[in-house]
Amino acid sequence: MISALDALKRLREGNHRFVSGNGRDHTQRSQTLRNELVDGQAPFAIILGCSDSRVPAELVFDQGLGALFVIRIAGNIVAPSQIASVEFAAEQFGTPLVVVLGHSRCGAVSATLQHLTSPRPPASRSEHMHSIVARVSPAVEPLLATDLRHDHDALMCQAIRANVRISADHLRHGSEILEERIARGSLMIVGAEYSLETGEVDFFDGVPPTA
Secondary structure, three states, X not given: OOOHHHHHHHHHHHHHHHHHOOOOOOHHHHHXXXXXXXXXXXXXXXXXXXXXXXXXXXXXXXXXXXXXEEEEOHHHOOOHHHHHHHHHHHHHHOOXXXXXXXXXXXXXXXXXXXXXXXXXXXXXXXXXXXXXXXXXXXXXXXXXXXXXXXXXXXXXXXXXXHHHHHHHHHHHHOOHHHHHHHHHOOOEEEEEEEOOOOOOEEEEEOOOOOO
């Protein structure tokens, strides 16, 4: 298994190919890879991303079968099942890198802002939707106490990144298994944002200065 920094480099290179339109044709190897992967897998990165249909991690990072262990949930939030999934991949496959991947114009963050700022938040019949809003709220609420509350676009941008940071910190400090691997230097957890407008991924949280 490659190092976390090498895994990060591979993701960056893949995203650059995606943005430039020079992505690889993974379909040519899909049949061979599918047969090779029947008995096992060794993903080099774990991606905890949003369920948004416009942010498929394999395309965004230009990766084929077996390269990424992808967990998707609205708002890229961290709940017990997401922690367990990350733990599973880190322990089972020795995957060295976790990326919490948010994205611009995130619907879950927008819904949370609307819920917190509207005098009469829109009613939802789903208690499960409320659970997503509840998990995004801690990232958003502190921002509403600043001048950002007067600038919706700036508030939205900062809220998306704050939500990524909180999710990444939750993974770093919410699991003894992950904490131990981080302490040993066998796991790195970083936060990133995908731009729907440009296709670029900005790794902005938890990335070593030299990376």
